[in-house]
Amino acid sequence: MPGMIWLSHPLVVLLLVALLGAVLLGATVLFWRQAPARSKIPRAQKRREEALRRMAALAERLRQQEPELDPKPILELPLEMLVQKMLADELSLESVLCSYLEEGHDSSCGLAQFLEKPAAKDGVIVKVLKAQGAIPFVKTNISQTLQSYDCSNPIYGQTLNPQNLKKTPGGSSGGEGALLAEGGSILGMGTDTGGSIRIPASFCGVCGIRVTGYRLSYSGVASAVKGRKAGITVAGPLARDVESLALCLRALLSEHMHRLDPTTPFLPFREQVYSSNRPLRIGYYESDGFTQPSPSMARAVKLTSRLLRDAGHQVIPFSVPRTEYAFFHLYQGTLFADGGATLLEKLQGDIVDPSMKNTVNSLRLPDSLKRFLAWIWKYIEPRVSQIFEMLCGVGTPKKLWELHQAVEEYQQEFIAKWRSLDLDVLLSPALDPAFYIGYPAKANTSISYLALYNLLNFPAGVVPVTTVTPQDEKELAFYKGYYRDSSDKNFLEAVRGSVGLSVAVQCIALPWEEELCLRFMKEVETLVKNQMEPK
Ligand SMILES: CCCCCCCC/C=C\CCCCCCCC(=O)NCC(=O)O
Numbered sequence: 001m002p003g004m005i006w007l008s009h010p011l012v013v014l015l016l017v018a019l020l021g022a023v024l025l026g027a028t029v030l031f032w033r034q035a036p037a038r039s040k041i042p043r044a045q046k047r048r049e050e051a052l053r054r055m056a057a058l059a060e061r062l063r064q065q066e067p068e069l070d071p072k073p074i075l076e077l078p079l080e081m082l083v084q085k086m087l088a089d090e091l092s093l094e095s096v097l098c099s100y101l102e103e104g105h106d107s108s109c110g111l112a113q114f115l116e117k118p119a120a121k122d123g124v125i126v127k128v129l130k131a132q133g134a135i136p137f138v139k140t141n142i143s144q145t146l147q148s149y150d151c152s153n154p155i156y157g158q159t160l161n162p163q164n165l166k167k168t169p170g171g172s173s174g175g176e177g178a179l180l181a182e183g184g185s186i187l188g189m190g191t192d193t194g195g196s197i198r199i200p201a202s203f204c205g206v207c208g209i210r211v212t213g214y215r216l217s218y219s220g221v222a223s224a225v226k227g228r229k230a231g232i233t234v235a236g237p238l239a240r241d242v243e244s245l246a247l248c249l250r251a252l253l254s255e256h257m258h259r260l261d262p263t264t265p266f267l268p269f270r271e272q273v274y275s276s277n278r279p280l281r282i283g284y285y286e287s288d289g290f291t292q293p294s295p296s297m298a299r300a301v302k303l304t305s306r307l308l309r310d311a312g313h314q315v316i317p318f319s320v321p322r323t324e325y326a327f328f329h330l331y332q333g334t335l336f337a338d339g340g341a342t343l344l345e346k347l348q349g350d351i352v353d354p355s356m357k358n359t360v361n362s363l364r365l366p367d368s369l370k371r372f373l374a375w376i377w378k379y380i381e382p383r384v385s386q387i388f389e390m391l392c393g394v395g396t397p398k399k400l401w402e403l404h405q406a407v408e409e410y411q412q413e414f415i416a417k418w419r420s421l422d423l424d425v426l427l428s429p430a431l432d433p434a435f436y437i438g439y440p441a442k443a444n445t446s447i448s449y450l451a452l453y454n455l456l457n458f459p460a461g462v463v464p465v466t467t468v469t470p471q472d473e474k475e476l477a478f479y480k481g482y483y484r485d486s487s488d489k490n491f492l493e494a495v496r497g498s499v500g501l502s503v504a505v506q507c508i509a510l511p512w513e514e515e516l517c518l519r520f521m522k523e524v525e526t527l528v529k530n531q532m533e534p535k
Pocket of ligand 1: 146147148149171172191192193194195196197223233358359362384387444445
């Protein structure tokens with residue numbers, strides 16, 4: 001046989017042996033490099049099991065001591081009412097959640113190399129909350145490195161969405177979203193670079209807000225990627241209602257926080273802005289022209305803008321300028337300005353979670369190959385081409401400054417448009433309904449509605465307003481997406497089969513206007529609640 005003749009050639013045999021040797025060597029080196037990570041993971045899992053056993057034992061002891069006590073009505077109380085009851089001595093209970101760097105605890109970011117390095121002291125947010133009586137009681141699951149909006153890592157596994165166990169709770173702060181949705185907590189803290197507070201909140205049917213950069217302290221918050229100066233990561237709370245978010249920000253925006261971290265402005269919570277009821281001028285859009293909204297996302301904006309109009313507010317159409325440019329060139333440009341070097345460094349010797357493989361494998365390619373793929377994909381799927389271009393990084397400090405300047409110019413262009421319409425606030429879709437597990441990595445352009453406000457650095461929060469109806473589901477049959485590419489196709493697959501799942505809207509204000517943003521969110525929440533429960 002001709003094949004056998006080839007195989008009997010000594011050079012071919014030599015080549016095959018060399019190839020096999022190289023593969024074996026590669027696998028051994030990888031195994032050896034991952035060995036420390038592999039050994040830390042079972043220990044972390046054991047610590048978690050022990051903690052859960054201790055919690056179960058404590059719960060059992062409480063049940064025996066107080067057989068009459070029903071904790072459910074307490075856990076379901078909004079934070080504000082809980083505080084009122086505690087102040088009135090009707091309740092004494094120990095539970096406010098915080099997942100930030102906390103003395104004596106690991107903040108792993110889903111990375112084995114961050115394990116067994118407990119924080120030496122509390123982060124500023126934890127310090128301020130503790131000083132006001134908060135008792136952090138649990139750290140919740142996140143996506144590996146926080147650079148994905150799924151919620152999975154090789155240490156603690158995949159978190160599921162309590163509304164549908166085949167769906168992700170979103171990420172990166174997906175554990176917080178799931179715990180709040182299940183009534184297991186009353187307040188959580190997350191971080192947001194591309195929707196990591198707002199996506200889990202909207203996927204799980206709770207509220208969340210990303211504040212203007214630097215308004216809340218970021219000191220002591222663990223992260224796999226630090227140092228970005230555009231598209232910066234910010235802290236923010238998640239809770240079951242807007243009043244709880246306001247209570248949290250009221251507590252944090254204090255002299256105490258400013259004293260502990262003078263890089264935050266001394267700008268205490270402005271009560272009169274939050275409690276004002278003057279009618280608002282509200283801009284709104286159902287589509288950003290880049291990610292075709294799911295039928296439920298568009299319906300959520302329609303429903304909310306009608307309720308707002310009926311309540312006496314002025315509602316004005318708004319269109320987002322140059323979304324494609326803003327998403328790829330500016331947002332992804334800043335996200336991967338270093339070509340992913342920082343992220344890859346943090347993953348060295350670690351097991352890469354399946355939810356991160358797409359990003360990590362693409363980043364690991366040599367720049368020349370990324371450029372070649374960008375060129376090829378230009379003729380097949382232009383959006384994939386743009387992703388590969390951005391994954392090369394900016395190249396030089398001069399280019400980075402040019403990018404920062406372009407971001408500032410876009411910010412001014414957006415503000416000028418906002419001002420020309422004399423708007424107070426803006427209403428947009430969030431990202432809904434929850435995706436099937438594994439899909440965030442496949443539909444990576446669909447975060448455009450949320451990432452825009454990371455790029456602009458505006459405060460933006462999400463409020464659940466409706467659930468997916470059978471009619472929304474039927475209308476998905478006509479969903480094609482604006483680009484008809486793999487990301488559009490994956491988005492459609494990700495959101496199918498979601499009748500009954502939560503759908504939120506996004507409420508946006510200008511920088512430093514967190515109180516106005518919250519006031520707008522509260523207005524939306526109240527109007528939706530009132531129409532669901534007519535007097
Ligand atoms: C052809 C496929 C190539 C895949 C390349 C992947 C490109 C990834 C693009 C977008 C994903 C962006 C995810 C950003 C998530 C940020 C989440 C967040 O807010 N994190 C919080 C934090 O950083 O603290």
